[in-house]
Amino acid sequence: MIYDPVKHAELLVDYCVYAKGGERILVAASTLALPLVAAVHDALLARGAMPIVRLEYPSQLDDFIRLAPKALLANLHPVQLAEVESLDGSIRVLTPTPPSNVAPDRSALYRRTLAPVARERAKRKWNLTLFPTAYSAQASGMTLQAYETFVANAMFLGDADPVARWGEVRAMQAQLIERLSRADEVRIEGRGTDLTLSVKGRVWANSDGKRNMPSGEVFTGPLEASANGVIRYDLATVYAGREVSGIELEFRDGTVVRARADVGDDVLQAALDTDEGARRLGELGIGTNFGIQRASKNILFDEKIGGTVHLALGNAYPETLGTNVSALHWDMICDLREGGRILLDGEVFQESGRFV
Structure with a gap:
């Protein structure tokens, strides 16, 4: 069209x-x-x-x-x-x-x-x-x-009625949130990735196009001291006007203790030094828009790709009950479509990018 x-x-x-x-x-x-x-x-x-x-x-x-x-x-x-x-x-x-x-x-x-x-x-x-x-x-x-x-x-x-289509997205994501809201621990597994974090007591938000257009994600704020393990972000992003790719982060009790990027490492290190909250997670998001299947190096689209997760360093959204405060909010994307998994309290919730 x-x-x-x-x-x-x-x-x-x-x-x-x-x-x-x-x-x-x-x-x-x-x-x-x-x-x-x-x-x-x-x-x-x-x-x-x-x-x-x-x-x-x-x-x-x-x-x-x-x-x-x-x-x-x-x-x-x-x-x-x-x-x-x-x-x-x-x-x-x-x-x-x-x-x-x-x-x-x-x-x-x-x-x-x-x-x-x-x-x-x-x-x-x-x-x-x-x-x-x-x-x-x-x-x-x-x-x-x-x-x-x-x-x-x-x-x-x-579409003849785009608003109605976004209503369908909202309804589908509400079903995902019903299951996610019963979980305490989330584990993300993939190539170069094995990260666990807690979402106990936090609220999952239904992103249905009101704040981002386009949209298609559900997200929450993980407990600030809960992230442990490593994660590799597969998809390149552009931050502060620079391309950054091949980001690898290691978390210990919620804080980034090791960080590197294949491209744009200086941008990553400067972002981590923004303030005290920049080394903690403010958001865990799960992409649900299977109409977006290719990366475009634009976070507005790429973080919504069905079969990916994104974890943002920095500021949390208050509606999720997240408490991390930072001038930074940087969404980074991990592609789970080739053998990756999301587990909720040990039960597989998504495998190879598809909700089970």
Whole structure:
């Protein structure tokens, strides 16, 4: 199918942030996403909401982090926080561009500075989505037309009623959560991976497209001191504008005690030094979207691949009852589709990427 920014905008406005008259909704994106931004702007106005549009040129954030004096990177301007406090919701649009040459330690510093903004934004309606760009197509090994189709299909934009399809996703994931909620211990086994952690007493969230579009995952916050063992993340990710791949982590009583990456190890080490909470897990997520079967080097899509798990270092989501606090939240993906397993209290829950 052909990607249609108007259909995408309608799904974001009506379903993801369910905009109401009088609400202030931030629309943040780069100029690469202008067709989608314009469609979202018009859709919000048609529903009586007030769009607050924030546009950047594609490398603006990287340029700021790279060139700004450290005093600017380390100090949050009151207006930045006040604006988020004035909002009812936000829609942020990713527009992938080539990797940057920003120093990882400077990115970590600015991430710590913006942590209060991120916490305030999380208290309101929010959605993170993607507009297909030429670079994102190239990075995924597709033509732009093929990538646009990939994006549209992942969001069900070609369906007569995309909202109904996301309702089906919600119902399927509710069945998984019913079983997961009875588990105390989760064990993940795979190539280079044998990790156990506890989810006893924690809440599993049903990610049905409201916060991420596309979506398709269930997630929780593991007990902060429970992770023990090793894990290898098979799929490459892009973090702080840099590609990182071949990540291996060893946990002892919830804390990363050894870490390495085949590519981008300096980015990984800087991220781990972000703050005290950066070496603990904030999220365990299980991908359920079997309509996404190929990696595209974009976490918004890749963490939803059916048959994968992702474990995020850093900040936990409060609705899961996770308590880890950090300016970092980095999802890393472990592919279990070739012989991997998830066990719940010793019982196989998923094998070779399929729920048993």
